[in-house]
Amino acid sequence: MATPTVDEVSFRVLKFYSTTNAQERKACDEWLQSFSKHEGAWEILNKLLESDGPPELHAWSARTMAWRVKNSKPDRDLSLKLQQVIVQHMFRLRGTSNIVHQLSTVIVELLKLRGNPELISEMCHSLGAQAQATQVLLSALSEIGKESGFILEDLLDVRKGQQVKTARADEAEITEEHPLLMSVMPNVGSVLQFLHAVWPAEASQQDNKKLMNSILGCYATWLRFGGAPGDLVQSNITRQCLQYLSDPMLCEEACAVLGELAIRRIENQGTSEDWGPVVGFFASSFNVIGHHLDSLLAGGPEGDGVGDIVRLVCRICRACADQLVTQPTDPMAGAMLNTLLRCTSVPGYEIVPKTIGTWGKVGQCITSLDDATKQRARTAFTAAYQKLIEICVRQAMYPAKSGEWTRTFCTDKSCTKQQCDHESGNLCDDEWDFNEFRKKELEDLIFETCAGIGEAEAIHLIFQLLFQFINDPSRSKWQEVEACFFFITSSHSSYKLLAKYLPQLFESHSKIPDNFRVKASYIGFLSKLGGWFKKDGAVVFDMVLGYIMHSSQDPRLETDVIQCVSKLAGRCPQLMLNVYGQLQSKMLSWDSLSISNSKDVMQTLGSLSCSMTTAQRTEAVGVICQNILERLQRALESQSAAGLQKEFQKLTSLYKGVDDVASMVVGATERGPIQQDWAKAFGGLWFVIKQVIQKAGQIDDVSEYLSGFISKVILTVGTASSPHLEGVISELVSLFERKPQSCVLYCFASVISVFGRNPSYQVPIMNVLELFIRSTVKLLAESAVGPNSDFVQELYYLVTKSSHTFQAQLLQAPVAATIFDVALAAIVDTDVSRSSCGTVMQYFISITESDSITPEALAATKAYLATPRGEQLYSAMMTAVVDRDLDTLDLVGVVVWNMMQYDRQDCLRLVFSGLQSLPPKVPEASRQKCIDSVAASKSLSELQGNLEKFHRDVPANWR
Numbered sequence: 001m002a003t004p005t006v007d008e009v010s011f012r013v014l015k016f017y018s019t020t021n022a023q024e025r026k027a028c029d030e031w032l033q034s035f036s037k038h039e040g041a042w043e044i045l046n047k048l049l050e051s052d053g054p055p056e057l058h059a060w061s062a063r064t065m066a067w068r069v070k071n072s073k074p075d076r077d078l079s080l081k082l083q084q085v086i087v088q089h090m091f092r093l094r095g096t097s098n099i100v101h102q103l104s105t106v107i108v109e110l111l112k113l114r115g116n117p118e119l120i121s122e123m124c125h126s127l128g129a130q131a132q133a134t135q136v137l138l139s140a141l142s143e144i145g146k147e148s149g150f151i152l153e154d155l156l157d158v159r160k161g162q163q164v165k166t167a168r169a170d171e172a173e174i175t176e177e178h179p180l181l182m183s184v185m186p187n188v189g190s191v192l193q194f195l196h197a198v199w200p201a202e203a204s205q206q207d208n209k210k211l212m213n214s215i216l217g218c219y220a221t222w223l224r225f226g227g228a229p230g231d232l233v234q235s236n237i238t239r240q241c242l243q244y245l246s247d248p249m250l251c252e253e254a255c256a257v258l259g260e261l262a263i264r265r266i267e268n269q270g271t272s273e274d275w276g277p278v279v280g281f282f283a284s285s286f287n288v289i290g291h292h293l294d295s296l297l298a299g300g301p302e303g304d305g306v307g308d309i310v311r312l313v314c315r316i317c318r319a320c321a322d323q324l325v326t327q328p329t330d331p332m333a334g335a336m337l338n339t340l341l342r343c344t345s346v347p348g349y350e351i352v353p354k355t356i357g358t359w360g361k362v363g364q365c366i367t368s369l370d371d372a373t374k375q376r377a378r379t380a381f382t383a384a385y386q387k388l389i390e391i392c393v394r395q396a397m398y399p400a401k402s403g404e405w406t407r408t409f410c411t412d413k414s415c416t417k418q419q420c421d422h423e424s425g426n427l428c429d430d431e432w433d434f435n436e437f438r439k440k441e442l443e444d445l446i447f448e449t450c451a452g453i454g455e456a457e458a459i460h461l462i463f464q465l466l467f468q469f470i471n472d473p474s475r476s477k478w479q480e481v482e483a484c485f486f487f488i489t490s491s492h493s494s495y496k497l498l499a500k501y502l503p504q505l506f507e508s509h510s511k512i513p514d515n516f517r518v519k520a521s522y523i524g525f526l527s528k529l530g531g532w533f534k535k536d537g538a539v540v541f542d543m544v545l546g547y548i549m550h551s552s553q554d555p556r557l558e559t560d561v562i563q564c565v566s567k568l569a570g571r572c573p574q575l576m577l578n579v580y581g582q583l584q585s586k587m588l589s590w591d592s593l594s595i596s597n598s599k600d601v602m603q604t605l606g607s608l609s610c611s612m613t614t615a616q617r618t619e620a621v622g623v624i625c626q627n628i629l630e631r632l633q634r635a636l637e638s639q640s641a642a643g644l645q646k647e648f649q650k651l652t653s654l655y656k657g658v659d660d661v662a663s664m665v666v667g668a669t670e671r672g673p674i675q676q677d678w679a680k681a682f683g684g685l686w687f688v689i690k691q692v693i694q695k696a697g698q699i700d701d702v703s704e705y706l707s708g709f710i711s712k713v714i715l716t717v718g719t720a721s722s723p724h725l726e727g728v729i730s731e732l733v734s735l736f737e738r739k740p741q742s743c744v745l746y747c748f749a750s751v752i753s754v755f756g757r758n759p760s761y762q763v764p765i766m767n768v769l770e771l772f773i774r775s776t777v778k779l780l781a782e783s784a785v786g787p788n789s790d791f792v793q794e795l796y797y798l799v800t801k802s803s804h805t806f807q808a809q810l811l812q813a814p815v816a817a818t819i820f821d822v823a824l825a826a827i828v829d830t831d832v833s834r835s836s837c838g839t840v841m842q843y844f845i846s847i848t849e850s851d852s853i854t855p856e857a858l859a860a861t862k863a864y865l866a867t868p869r870g871e872q873l874y875s876a877m878m879t880a881v882v883d884r885d886l887d888t889l890d891l892v893g894v895v896v897w898n899m900m901q902y903d904r905q906d907c908l909r910l911v912f913s914g915l916q917s918l919p920p921k922v923p924e925a926s927r928q929k930c931i932d933s934v935a936a937s938k939s940l941s942e943l944q945g946n947l948e949k950f951h952r953d954v955p956a957n958w959r
Contacts, residue, residue, distance in 0.1 A: 003040040006047045010057060013048075017056045036064050042078065049089045049103075055096050062089075062102035069109040079114040083107065087123060087140075094136045104143040108180070111144065112151075115179030120144065120187040128194045138214045141191055145221030148184045152224070155181075188226035195219050199237055209249045216241070216253035223260045229273060232261060233281040242285055245292035245312075251305035255312040258282075262315035269322060279323050282316045283332035286339040289313060293342055301348045310343040310351050314358040321358075321365045326373060328380035337362070337384040344445075345391045349437045352395060356444050359388070363452030378453050385453040389461045389487075392449065396442050396483040398434070398517055405431040443490040450491060462487050463501045470511050478513035485521035495532040502532060506540045509547070519551050520560045527564035530571025541575045549586055558590070562597050566604045573611040580608060584620065588627045595646055599653035606657025610674050617674070621681045624654065632688050641701050644692060648705035651685075652712045659716040672720075679720035682713050686724055693731045696739070703735065707747035714750045725755065729768055736772065740779060742790035745772055749794075749801040756805030766809060769802055773815045777822055792826065793839040800839075803846045807857035811847070811864045819843075820869060824876040830883055837884065841891035844873065848898035858902065865899075865910075874914030881947050882922060882954050889951055893944035896934065900943075908935055926953045 012035075016028035035041060041064070048061040065086075068074075074082065090103045111119070123140060127133040155178060195215055200208040219237055232238055241257050244250035262282065265275050289309065296305045317340050324333040340362075344355045366377050450458040466484035469477040488498070512522060526544060533541045545568075552561040565583065569576050576583065587601045605624060609617050628647055635643030655678065662674045689706070696703045710728060714721050721728075729751065736744045748768065755761040776795045799819055802810050810816060826832045826840045847853070847861050865873065877892045899907040911934055915927040930953075933946035 003038065004035060004044070006044055006051070009035060009044055010048060010051070010053060013057050013060050014054070017060075032060075032064075036067060037072075041068060042074070042082070046082075046085060049093070055099060058093055058096065058099045059102060062099055062106060066102065066106045066109055069106060069113060073113055076114055079110055080116060083110050083114075083116060083119050086110070087119075087127070090136045090140065091127065091133055094133065097135070097139070100136055100139050101143070104140045107140050108143050108147045111183045112147070112178070112180045115182035117183050117186045120183055121190055124187070124190045124194045128197070134198050134211070135214060137194070138218050141194075142214070142218040142221055144180070144184065145191075145218060145225075148180055149221055149224060151178050151180055184225055188222060191222050192219070192227060195222075196235065196237060209247075212244075213250055213253050216250065216257050220253065220256040220260045223257065224264055229265075229275050230277045233277050238281075242288050242292075245289060245309060246295040246305065248304050251296075252308050255305075255308040259312050259315045262312070262319040265319040266315070279320050282320050283324060283336065285316075286313075286332070286335035289316075290335075290339045290342055293339075297346065301346045301351065306346065307350065307354070310346065310354050313339055313343050314354055317358045318361045321362045325362065325365045325369065325377050328377040333380070334384070337381060341384060341387050341391060344388065345394070347395070349433065349441070352437075352445065353441045356441060356448060359445065359448040359452060363448050366452055378457065381453065382457070385449060385458070386461050388449055389446075389458065389465065392442060392445055392487060393462075393465060393480060393483040396438055396486055397479040398482060402431070402434075402517070438486065442487075446487050446490055450493075455491070455493060456497060459488065459491060459493055459497055459501075462491075463505075467504065467508065470508050478515040478518050481513055482515070482518045482521045485518070485525045489521065489525045489528060495529050498529070499532055499536065502529070502537065506537075506544070509543065516554050516556050519554070519557055523548055523551060523557065523560045523564045527567040530568045533568070533575055534572035538575060541572070542579065545576075545579055545583075549582070552586065555592065558593060559597055562587075562593075562600045562604075566600050569604045569608050573608055576608055577611060577616070580612075580616075580620065583608075584623060588624065595649055598646065598650050602650045602654040603657035603660075606654040607661045608657075609677075610658060610661035614673050614677065617677050621677055622684075625681045625684050628654075629685060629688060632685070632692070636688065636692060636695070639695070644702045645705045648702070648709045652705070652709045655709070655712045655716045659712070662716065675717040675720040678713075679717040679723070682717065682721065683724060686727065690727070690731060693735050696735055703739070703741045704743040707732075707741075707743040711747045711750040714754050718754055719758075722755070725751070725761070729764070733768060733771065736775065740775060740791075742794040745776070745791070745794040745798045748772060749798045752798070752801045752805055756802065762806055762809065766806065766813065769798070769810075770813060770815045772798065773819060777815075777818050780822065792822075792832070792836045796823065796839045796843045800843045800846045803843065803857075804852075807847055807853055808860035811860045816864070820872075824872055827876045827888075828879045828883070834885055834887055837880075837888050838891060841888065841895070844895045845891065845898065848895055850898065850902045862903070866906075870910050871913045871917075874910040875917040876914075878911070878914035878918060881951055882918060886948060886951070889947050890944050893940060893947050896947075897937075897940045897943050900937075922954055926950060929953070 009032075012028050012031050016025055016032065019025050019028070035044075045061050045065050045068070048057055049065075051057070065082075069079075069082070086103050086106050090100050090107075093099045093103070107119075110116075120141075123137055127137040195218060198211070199215055200211060202208070215237070223232065238257065238261065241254035244254040247254075261278060265278050265282075268275060289312070293306070293309045293313070296303050296309060317336055320336060324330065324336050327333055340355060340358060344352060344359075346352070366374060366381075369377060446458070453461075462484055466481065466488070469480040469484065512518060526548065529537065533544070537544075545565075548561055548564055551557045565576075565587075584605060587605065590598075590601065593601065602624075605620070609620055612620060628651060632644070632647050634640075635647060658674065658678050662671050689710075692702065692706060696706060710732075714728075729748075732744050732748060735741070752765060752769070756765060773795065776791050779791060799810070810819075823840045823843060826837055847857075850858055853861075864870075877895065880888050881892055896907060896911065899910070908931065912931050915922075915930060918927070930946070930950040933949065934943060937943035937946055
């Protein structure tokens with residue numbers, strides 16, 4: 001566009017703000033955006049700011065000026081000229097604060113581009129002498145200080161505890177890093193002097209308060225850049241901040257000043273500077289700050305200023321803790337903890353999280369002391385920590401209105417809310433917020449309490465409170481009792497630490513409030529005690545388990561009971577067997593359980609069966625299987641897909657419980673009888689399962705659960721399933737032929753894992769494998785299934801499992817070429833998903849792993865890849881390196897590395913061949929660099945890194 005006039009630009013700006021026509025507004029906006037990039041914009045914007053136009057015109061000009069400085073980067077001469085001009089505009093337009101603020105950002109952008117220490121000095125000298133320019137100068141200095149602070153944090157990682165650079169540090173080292181800092185550092189003294197000069201004597205008038213607020217905001221942003229600690233605490237501004245902490249107009253900025261001073265102390269710990277005066281100033285201020293906090297809390301915990309003072313207290317405590325904990329009997333140390341306790345006791349979910357890190361810092365300072373001083377500190381601070389635990393309990397108590405909390409139920413299966421499980425319903429918002437507060441905040445707080453006073457003492461104090469509440473004559477302390485159980489459980493303390501309190505607890509067992517929330521927490525606590533019951537608590541176990549099972553009558557506690565029983569079954573199975581009959585009867589009679597709870601029940605029963613004698617197990621297995629058999633038959637008769645799914649999930653969990661325990665039993669002597677008994681159980685169910693398989697094509701969504709169950713049975717009982725193997729394979733093949741489903745391939749992979757190495761089974765297994773491969777490839781060829789379907793992943797999962805057992809036979813089979821061709825196509829086709837491609841690459845990894853395959857299998861791989869197939873594989877893999885994602889690239893690296901281990905030269909020949917097969921758009925120099933780096937690789941990670949460099953060397957538009 002041609003250089004417009006000032007009037008043209010002014011007209012477009014005012015039209016943009018005044019018109020109600022959308023098209024006119026859009027046209028003005030496009031024209032003004034084009035103008036903002038014009039080389040002549042500097043002069044016109046300057047004239048617009050000089051004009052007597054309306055505020056909208058000046059505001060737009062200031063914003064556009066800031067944008068041009070940031071994006072057009074004026075040269076040094078223009079930048080210095082603009083700095084002077086903008087200061088003049090700020091003074092002239094001082095009556096409009098938002099425009100002054102916009103112009104302040106222009107100054108900041110100019111100083112970030114071209115440092116100029118003299119500008120800040122001149123501003124303090126010229127504007128500082130004029131009373132009517134004070135607010136203008138405060139605005140500019142605040143923006144400069146704020147942006148400088150952000151830059152300093154980025155450059156020096158101040159907040160992460162690295163060395164802090166202040167005015168006393170090597171100034172040259174800082175100023176070389178950023179032009180704005182170069183402008184700031186030499187002027188810290190001048191700015192602080194100006195701020196003290198304009199600080200009003202008192203805050204009785206409203207105008208004075210507004211001025212004070214601006215001064216405090218500016219002072220806080222410049223504090224971090226300099227000033228001797230002793231001088232800063234003697235400053236009138238610093239000291240008067242204490243008296244304004246409960247003033248609604250000044251509290252936020254007063255807290256910011258004192259907080260910034262505390263941060264400087266925190267960041268300078270360990271330096272040679274004397275921060276004793278600052279620590280002394282803060283330590284003597286705790287009682288005053290606490291008084292202001294009480295004044296603000298009179299207006300409610302959410303009142304203005306409460307959060308600011310709590311944040312300030314936390315910063316001051318972190319600044320002083322390292323010195324005050326070394327003198328635990330000093331009243332100032334007590335004042336520090338008492339003030340922090342006041343903050344922690346503020347009700348609500350917003351304040352407590354601010355204090356957690358501070359209690360952690362106090363605990364860290366205590367634990368870092370030598371043993372003698374640490375013990376003195378913990379003894380002196382016991383009363384404070386006892387109050388902290390009382391506060392924690394009070395904060396963790398369910399509110400009185402919790403009785404009104406209800407559960408709602410979600411029917412949207414695509415729901416992604418964390419609190420929704422689609423079965424038990426999601427919590428109401430109030431209960432969800434409360435639980436999150438307890439789990440995320442209060443659990444951390446009790447952890448920090450244990451760190452500060454010692455875990456043993458913290459647990460002792462919690463149990464003291466618990467016994468006090470349990471034995472309360474009114475029996476009305478259910479909220480307190482529940483909170484104590486919550487904290488004991490959250491402490492993650494070992495049962496050995498809890499053991500000394502358990503006899504007294506179980507003596508008071510009958511006094512525990514009859515409230516479902518108390519029961520839920522108490523049952524959660526009991527689930528931790530399996531080790532104690534096994535070693536010392538057998539005498540009370542029946543009583544405890546009776547309490548747990550009786551609690552299950554309340555539907556709200558079903559999940560808690562089941563999880564507790566499951567944990568106890570894992571830790572003290574022999575004790576559980578004493579009441580197994582009662583347990584089994586109760587658990588099998590639960591018809592209303594959700595699927596997840598039903599699965600947990602069955603897994604528990606399965607795991608307990610492994611601790612039984614053969615006679616006991618035979619009886620138990622018979623009862624369980626008869627129960628499930630009846631349910632399966634009913635679901636089959638009614639053709640209920642949901643009913644069949646649920647029963648097969650329960651069966652899978654039952655065998656998972658067996659497998660989890662049996663797989664840990666050392667020696668086939670102990671494991672064999674368990675597997676035999678559960679193989680017989682499968683045989684008892686087989687006639688119904690066979691009927692389900694035959695009808696699976698007619699009942700939707702059953703095959704996946706059925707296949708998963710059969711797979712788990714085979715993996716759990718191993719070769720003990722051989723009497724049923726022929727029938728299982730026959731039915732799987734029949735099911736697949738009637739209705740091909742990928743889950744059948746996954747199930748057959750389990751057959752191969754267990755029986756594939758047995759020569760007696762290899763021929764029939766190989767025949768079935770070839771049938772599955774041919775059928776799946778046919779589906780892919782006919783586009784009956786897509787390249788990203790589960791079929792591709794399950795097919796190559798199956799093939800990979802097969803290669804682990806009879807790789808040589810598989811490579812020599814007629815379907816080998818088909819497997820290879822489909823795999824190569826999947827690698828180079830970028831429409832194939834990352835997960836499908838990854839499964840295919842795992843197949844190539846499995847056939848090239850010299851450490852995990854037999855010499856016969858390795859020889860078969862070498863022979864196969866010595867044919868043109870090897871060059872085809874490397875052509876596909878090098879194409880994948882260029883075109884696909886880095887995850888696939890890493891898998892290619894594994895295959896190449898595997899082959900380099902047994903024939904490095906031939907592997908490099910194939911890499912070279914693969915690179916040469918790439919299209920001409922890939923530069924020859926990049927190919928040569930790749931082959932050289934691959935040849936020089938001394939580790940897998942180095943090889944993968946070199947392939948990644950080659951991938952990045954190829955520009956995206958060449959792919």
